[in-house]
Amino acid sequence: MKRALRLVAVAVTSAVLAAGCSSPTDGRLDSSLRLLDITPPSSASASTKPPPRPTCVGDYTRSLRPGGPLPRPSDLPAGSFMRVIKARGYLKVGVDQNTKLLGYYNPNTRQFEGFDIDIAQEVAKAIFGAKWRQGIRYVALLTGQRFTAVAQGKVDLVADAATINCARTKMVAFSNVYFLAHQRVLIRSDSRAKTPADLRGRPVCATSGSTAKDTFKQELPSSVPYLVGARTDCLVALQLVKVDGILSDNAILYGMLAQDPHTKLLGGDDSRQNLSNEPYGLAVAATHKDFVRFVNAVLERMRTTGRWTQLWNTWFSAVVHAPPPNQPPARYIDQAG
Amino acid sequence: MASPIESNSLTRAESTLTERRLIAQNLSGLTRRARTSPGRMRLLSVIAALGTAAVAVTALVVLHAKHDATQFIMSAAQPSMVHASNAYRLFSDADATASVAFITGDGDLVYGHARYSSDLTYATAELAGIARTASATPDIDRNLQLINEQLPTYTGLVETARSNNRQGFPVGAAYLRQASETMRTTILPAVLAIYREEAGKLGHAYHSGLSRRGPAVLLTVAAGLVALMVITQFWLARRTRRTFNLGWLAATVVIAALAIMVTGATTSNSHNLESARRLGSDATGELSSARILAVRAQADESLALIARGSGLGFSQDFDEVASRLRGAHDDGLIPQVQDTLRRVGAAGSADVFGTDLSAFFTEHQNISKLEDRGQYSNAIERTSGVEAPRVTAALAVLDHEIVASQARFVASMQRASFSATAWDAIVLIGAAVGCALIAAGINPRLREYR
Numbered sequence: 129m130k131r132a133l134r135l136v137a138v139a140v141t142s143a144v145l146a147a148g149c150s151s152p153t154d155g156r157l158d159s160s161l162r163l164l165d166i167t168p169p170s171s172a173s174a175s176t177k178p179p180p181r182p183t184c185v186g187d188y189t190r191s192l193r194p195g196g197p198l199p200r201p202s203d204l205p206a207g208s209f210m211r212v213i214k215a216r217g218y219l220k221v222g223v224d225q226n227t228k229l230l231g232y233y234n235p236n237t238r239q240f241e242g243f244d245i246d247i248a249q250e251v252a253k254a255i256f257g258a259k260w261r262q263g264i265r266y267v268a269l270l271t272g273q274r275f276t277a278v279a280q281g282k283v284d285l286v287a288d289a290a291t292i293n294c295a296r297t298k299m300v301a302f303s304n305v306y307f308l309a310h311q312r313v314l315i316r317s318d319s320r321a322k323t324p325a326d327l328r329g330r331p332v333c334a335t336s337g338s339t340a341k342d343t344f345k346q347e348l349p350s351s352v353p354y355l356v357g358a359r360t361d362c363l364v365a366l367q368l369v370k371v372d373g374i375l376s377d378n379a380i381l382y383g384m385l386a387q388d389p390h391t392k393l394l395g396g397d398d399s400r401q402n403l404s405n406e407p408y409g410l411a412v413a414a415t416h417k418d419f420v421r422f423v424n425a426v427l428e429r430m431r432t433t434g435r436w437t438q439l440w441n442t443w444f445s446a447v448v449h450a451p452p453p454n455q456p457p458a459r460y461i462d463q464a465g
Numbered sequence: 466m467a468s469p470i471e472s473n474s475l476t477r478a479e480s481t482l483t484e485r486r487l488i489a490q491n492l493s494g495l496t497r498r499a500r501t502s503p504g505r506m507r508l509l510s511v512i513a514a515l516g517t518a519a520v521a522v523t524a525l526v527v528l529h530a531k532h533d534a535t536q537f538i539m540s541a542a543q544p545s546m547v548h549a550s551n552a553y554r555l556f557s558d559a560d561a562t563a564s565v566a567f568i569t570g571d572g573d574l575v576y577g578h579a580r581y582s583s584d585l586t587y588a589t590a591e592l593a594g595i596a597r598t599a600s601a602t603p604d605i606d607r608n609l610q611l612i613n614e615q616l617p618t619y620t621g622l623v624e625t626a627r628s629n630n631r632q633g634f635p636v637g638a639a640y641l642r643q644a645s646e647t648m649r650t651t652i653l654p655a656v657l658a659i660y661r662e663e664a665g666k667l668g669h670a671y672h673s674g675l676s677r678r679g680p681a682v683l684l685t686v687a688a689g690l691v692a693l694m695v696i697t698q699f700w701l702a703r704r705t706r707r708t709f710n711l712g713w714l715a716a717t718v719v720i721a722a723l724a725i726m727v728t729g730a731t732t733s734n735s736h737n738l739e740s741a742r743r744l745g746s747d748a749t750g751e752l753s754s755a756r757i758l759a760v761r762a763q764a765d766e767s768l769a770l771i772a773r774g775s776g777l778g779f780s781q782d783f784d785e786v787a788s789r790l791r792g793a794h795d796d797g798l799i800p801q802v803q804d805t806l807r808r809v810g811a812a813g814s815a816d817v818f819g820t821d822l823s824a825f826f827t828e829h830q831n832i833s834k835l836e837d838r839g840q841y842s843n844a845i846e847r848t849s850g851v852e853a854p855r856v857t858a859a860l861a862v863l864d865h866e867i868v869a870s871q872a873r874f875v876a877s878m879q880r881a882s883f884s885a886t887a888w889d890a891i892v893l894i895g896a897a898v899g900c901a902l903i904a905a906g907i908n909p910r911l912r913e914y915r
Contacts, residue, residue: 156747156750157668160751160798161664163758164553164757166761166785220838226639228635228636233635233841237633239842265838265839265840265841266839266841267838268841358772360638360639364636364639367636384636387635387636388636
């Protein structure tokens with residue numbers, strides 16, 4: 129009897145111990161929930177490594193001289209890059225799609241539109257003649273990709289408010305200056321600011337990675353920089369009263385003026401209020417020297433035909449209350465001085 | 466003459482001594498009596514009756530624990546989890562609707578507005594549902610408040626995007642991106658925090674409902690009692706020269722039957738809880754996650770197409786979401802969901818869903834190629850004409866299966882639930898009958914010794 133009782137006791141203890149190890153949940157619900165935890169994309173562009181400052185001797189905006197008058201579309205020189213483009217059937221142009229008046233995708237017309245787009249179209253016309261409309265395709269590029277895209281041949285030409293600077297001339301070849309922009313400050317219409325000094329201690333927006341950061345130190349040293357990833361984000365910040373001004377190129381600010389009638393340029397159309405010179409050039413792969421000369425010939429022809437002024441009026445006369453500027457003069461590498 | 470105090474303390478000491486002696490006498494009396502046959506019979510009967518009571522109490526504790534867990538899962542934990550899951554799904558859907566409409570030429574949300582606004586209306590209703598069902602923790606309150614604060618900001622940004630788009634202003638796209646970022650960086654994480662907390666509560670409830678500890682203790686106590694009673698009956702058979710003690714035999718059968726019935730009920734409950742969890746709750750969570758990620762991938766693609774020229778990370782987000790859906794070696798959420806669907810007998814849905822989503826990823830590549838080749842308008846036409854219908858089809862399958870998995874949950878939980886009152890009655894009556902039978906079995910034998 130005692131032995132039997134002891135057996136029962138042993139059975140009880142072992143069963144209780146065994147029950148202690150009940151199966152844990154397999155956590156399938158939790159694992160499918162964990163998949164939803166994604167760090168969202170941030171609006172600020174990835175931090176760019178500090179660029180090495182290369183040095184340039186003389187005027188780095190000078191470009192290659194055209195080999196003569198612009199050839200007719202049917203007469204493109206044999207073996208030239210223009211022939212390659214023509215054989216392919218279309219010119220690939222890298223553009224922006226959010227900068228009104230310069231380069232933007234109009235969701236209503238489903239077309240790319242703007243001054244930069246029209247300049248690129250002039251190049252397409254020179255290659256394809258009357259059938260140029262089928263001869264041009266646009267690739268919307270990230271701002272940071274513009275020069276690698278053209279250097280790697282993803283596009284033939286970049287027409288995207290690209291300021292010619294010394295570092296960039298080491299990566300790609302530029303055409304002659306086709307637009308001379310200047311940095312300015314855009315403010316709300318009801319702002320009482322008259323000069324940059326009036327924005328002392330106030331937040332001013334700029335695109336991170338743009339040349340505006342340098343201008344900040346010189347012209348707006350006591351304003352508070354508010355850096356965003358995209359150009360249009362600055363207009364949002366201004367409209368939502370997160371900033372009191374936007375520091376950017378006037379060509380870009382004109383597009384913002386066109387989208388918001390309750391804004392104005394600090395100092396109005398007075399060119400003495402320009403904070404910097406931003407010479408825009410069309411970027412071409414450094415190996416396609418013949419194409420650079422060809423593009424420069426297109427720009428020369430626009431000067432003689434008055435097409436450049438015509439395009440400027442088309443895009444900017446509604447927002448700029450001043451006569452059109454002159455097309456920037458051509459300056460060539462073989463030119464003295 | 467001693468002082469009264471001394472005499473008192475003396476008396477107390479004497480009385481303590483007397484008590485000890487009495488207890489010792491009683492104990493020795495008890496052991497002496499236990500050595501006699503009738504004494505041993507009485508003792509064993511008392512132990513058997515106490516054991517029966519112990520079995521009854523254990524059974525009641527186990528049954529009530531299971532019952533409470535089942536009720537909590539059915540009426541609180543799962544509904545809260547589903548509310549949170551729905552809110553997350555609807556908010557992501559609103560975000561995607563606004564973005565996709567924009568790229569497909571409906572930037573003014575003319576056609577998409579019905580879906581966008583119904584998403585937000587239902588999402589706020591689901592939040593109210595959370596506030597109603599969730600046992601309000603400070604974390605949940607804080608997150609609900611955060612969502613309520615951010616929602617007007619979000620809708621304001623979307624409305625500004627609409628009015629700018631209507632005029633063909635590219636700043637509309639910037640507003641839309643900011644709206645999406647507000648959704649993704651403030652509202653959705655707050656909903657996800659609530660979702661995870663509710664899923665955690667549900668997991669705990671399942672864990673305690675599925676615990677095998679209680680039933681094991683019950684079985685051991687009952688087995689011990691039955692063993693003791695069987696041994697007693699062998700002893701009685703030798704001592705009384707009767708083969709069976711009918712009362713004790715019946716009591717043994719009643720106690721064993723009671724333990725087996727209660728164990729059976731808890732096993733069936735566990736079995737149904739397990740299938741409610743696997744085929745209901747887990748499947749709902751899995752399918753919702755797949756739906757949310759598919760919609761996010763579609764929104765990412767649209768936002769990336771819109772945001773060109775702005776250096777934004779929506780393409781990276783697409784790649785991240787795609788890798789979570791597809792996995793590196795067929796171990797992503799898509800194969801997992803397909804596996805689940807096949808297990809519940811929805812192989813057809815598994816195939817359709819898989820085909821549509823892989824068509825979506827193929828189309829995404831085609832669209833990227835078109836875009837790279839400078840055929841931007843064609844790329845955009847392809848998103849609305851070819852790609853969007855595949856996503857819509859995949860989402861329809863997922864929606865259908867989410868409803869089906871909810872139905873499976875409800876069916877399993879109905880099978881799992883039982884009436885606690887009915888079982889209280891069964892256990893108490895069983896125990897009373899058992900005790901009565903023990904007494905009825907031993908009394909005639911005791912009378913023989915008088």
